[in-house]
Amino acid sequence: MPASAASKRVDGPAADISANGGAAQALGCDPHRFWLDAYRAVRAETERRAAFLSAEDQVVQSMPDASPTKWHRAHVTWFFEQFLLRKFCPGYEPFDPRFAYLFNSYYVAAGPRHARPQRGLITRPGAAEVTAYRAHVDRAVAALIESTTDLAPLVPIIEIGLNHEQQHQELLLTDILHAFSFNATDPAYDPHWQWPTQANPTSAQTLVAGIHRIGHDGDGFCFDNEQPAHQVVLRPVRLATSLVTNGEWLEFIADGGYQTPTLWLSDGIAAVEARGWTAPGYWKKIDDVWFALTLGGLRRVEPARPVCHVSYYEADAFARWAGKDLPTEGEWEAAALGGALGDAFGIVWQWTRSAYAPYPGYRATEGALGEYNGKFMVNQMVLRGSSLATPAGHSRPSYRNFFYPSARWQFTGLRLAEYER
Ligand SMILES: [Fe+2]
Numbered sequence: 001m002p003a004s005a006a007s008k009r010v011d012g013p014a015a016d017i018s019a020n021g022g023a024a025q026a027l028g029c030d031p032h033r034f035w036l037d038a039y040r041a042v043r044a045e046t047e048r049r050a051a052f053l054s055a056e057d058q059v060v061q062s063m064p065d066a067s068p069t070k071w072h073r074a075h076v077t078w079f080f081e082q083f084l085l086r087k088f089c090p091g092y093e094p095f096d097p098r099f100a101y102l103f104n105s106y107y108v109a110a111g112p113r114h115a116r117p118q119r120g121l122i123t124r125p126g127a128a129e130v131t132a133y134r135a136h137v138d139r140a141v142a143a144l145i146e147s148t149t150d151l152a153p154l155v156p157i158i159e160i161g162l163n164h165e166q167q168h169q170e171l172l173l174t175d176i177l178h179a180f181s182f183n184a185t186d187p188a189y190d191p192h193w194q195w196p197t198q199a200n201p202t203s204a205q206t207l208v209a210g211i212h213r214i215g216h217d218g219d220g221f222c223f224d225n226e227q228p229a230h231q232v233v234l235r236p237v238r239l240a241t242s243l244v245t246n247g248e249w250l251e252f253i254a255d256g257g258y259q260t261p262t263l264w265l266s267d268g269i270a271a272v273e274a275r276g277w278t279a280p281g282y283w284k285k286i287d288d289v290w291f292a293l294t295l296g297g298l299r300r301v302e303p304a305r306p307v308c309h310v311s312y313y314e315a316d317a318f319a320r321w322a323g324k325d326l327p328t329e330g331e332w333e334a335a336a337l338g339g340a341l342g343d344a345f346g347i348v349w350q351w352t353r354s355a356y357a358p359y360p361g362y363r364a365t366e367g368a369l370g371e372y373n374g375k376f377m378v379n380q381m382v383l384r385g386s387s388l389a390t391p392a393g394h395s396r397p398s399y400r401n402f403f404y405p406s407a408r409w410q411f412t413g414l415r416l417a418e419y420e421r
Contacts, residue, residue: 031151031155032145032146032148032151035145035151035154035155035158036142036145036146038158038162039138039141039142039145039158039162040138040142042162042165042166042391043134043138043165045166045169045391046072046073046076046165046168046169046172047073047131047134049169049172049173050069050073050172052189052190053069053176053189055070055126055127055128057069057176057179058070058073058127059120059122059123059127060120060179061117061118061119061120061121061175061179062120062175062178062179062181062182063178063409064116064117065407065409066171066174066175066178066179066409067116067119067171067175068119068120068122068175069172069175069176070122070125070126070127070130071103071119071122072168072171072172072175073127073130073131073134073172074099074102074103074125074130074133074134075103075104075105075168076161076164076165076168077103077130077133077134077137078099078100078103078104079161079164079165080137080141080161081094081095081099081100081137082100082104082107082110082368083157083160083161083368083369084141084144084154084157084158084161085137085140085141085144087157088144088148088153088154088157089140089144092140095132095133095136095137096125096133099125099133101113101114102114102122102125106371107368107371108368108371109367109368109371110368141158145158159221160221160369160372163221163223163394164372166390166391166394167394169389169391170387170389170390170391170394173189173295173389174389174409174410174411175409176189177189177282177293177294177295177409178409180293181281181282181293186293186297186298187297188295188296188297189295189296190295190296191296191297192296193294193295193296194296195294195302195305195388196346196347196388198243198305198306198343198347199241199242199342199343200304201242201243201245201304202241202242202342203240203242204240204241204242205238205239205240205241205418206238206239206241206335206338206340206341207236207237207238208234208236208237208239208331208334208335208338209234209235209236209237210233210234211231211232211233211234212231212232212234212330212333212334212337213229213230213231213232214229214230214231214232214329214330214333214334214398215227215228215229215230215359215398216229216396216398217229220396222396222398222399223372223373223399223400224362224364224365224372224373224374225358225359225362225373225374225377225400226359226398226399226400227359227362228359228360228361228362229359229398230359230360230361232330232334234328234330234331234334235419235420236419236420237327237331237417237418237419237420238417238418238419238420239327239331239332239335239340239341239415239416239417240415240416240417240418241340241341241342242342242343242415243306243307243342243343243347243348243350243413243414243415244306244307244318244413244414244415244416245303245304245305245306245307246301246302246303246304246305246306246307247303247304248307248318248322249279249280249307249310249318250290250301250303252318252321252322253278253279255321257317257318257321258272258277258278258279260321263317263320263321264313264316264317264320265313265316265317267313267405267406268311268313268314268316268317268405271311271313271406272313275406277314280292280307280308280309280310280314280408281308281309281310281408281409282294282309283301283309292308292309295389306343306347306348306413307348307413307414308348308411308412308413309408309409309410309411309412310351310408310412310413310414311405311406311407311408311412312351312381312403312404312405312406312407313405313406314408315351315412315413315414316351316353316405318414319414319416319417322416324416324417324418325353325416325417325418325419326351326352326353326414326416326417327352327353327415327416327417328352328353328354329352329354329382329384329400330354331352331417332350332352332384332385333384333397333398336384336385336397337397341415344384344385344397345385345386345390345395346385346386346387346388346390346395347385347387347388347411347413348385348387348388348411348412348413349383349384349385349386349387349401349410349411349412349413350383350384350385350412350413350414350415351381351383351412351413351414352381352382352383352384353381354381354382355380355381355382356376356377356378356380356381356382356400356402357377357378358374358377362374376402379404380402380403380404380405381402381403381404381405382400382401382402383401383402383403383410383412384399384400384401385399386399386401387410387411387412388411389411
């Protein structure tokens, strides 16, 4: 994701990066050891995910929005090199100075960069050399953390670097699934992959109304787009405690949902016609039975599972067909904080009808890291929760994900809202 911004934390490692916004306290823990362990754990998770993929898998780029696995692995490494080692490690020798051009994503202040749509054309360095690059940077970061006598100024950079890498861990999976969708043999990323456990779907709703405080103002890490925390006034609204299911989506399809222009936004029906959408992403009908490409390969569409790989346009049309609405992000967060939303995290990101805009009083962080979130605050929609591809601990009620309304290669679904009439 166009990853988000900079932590406001500047003091010691009071926050565990795995904390669900609540800051697991590292009480009694040596801060050097704490951050070294956190660094190694996150870096290892990236390699664990990439290990399912061959060197050939790691080169492919299936569309401009998706990046090769190899590029993700190198880019998150460049992030530590650029923002941590160059600043805090005098005498640091880059693994290869040319990599800054190849693996800078969109940081204009950090220098020129390779064109995003052409990342799949980078055959060199190969996957093995990227592994060596990662090891080179890992040694330097570990030595820096262990040897520094003033850890405090490093912590915000280490912390955002780790959260940034976790975001790319999710993209690594969504991007390779998109690449595999072009292969008629329906490759499995992991043949043993299973859907995460979910709550049984129900028709229950939870009511939110009145004045609520949203945004992040507690302990622990957050991206800058989650701040400042502020109050919102909510008209009484009932949010579904369950996610919309494949079974409900099949009813929408059977009712001609994709062929009924009055259900769609103008841009939405244009996307349906231009892209030939007749079902969620990765669905295909074989002998009159719907299947979907998953991380475990081609699997039969199960009616009780949450619908996945739908765009904002589709979510919006479905809500209109159902006679309901998508919640705003403030409604979603208030309900989530109330603890009444089932499957809020870890299954599918949930589209809201809130445009991705700065919170009142927001200011981007100064310097190159200020480009992390702020410059993307137009023309995109907010999603809340987290998905099956989100790394453990990388979610919290105030987290704001954002994508263009036509995007559906992420693990995206929805829940409905209903206003008091
Ligand atoms: Fe990034």
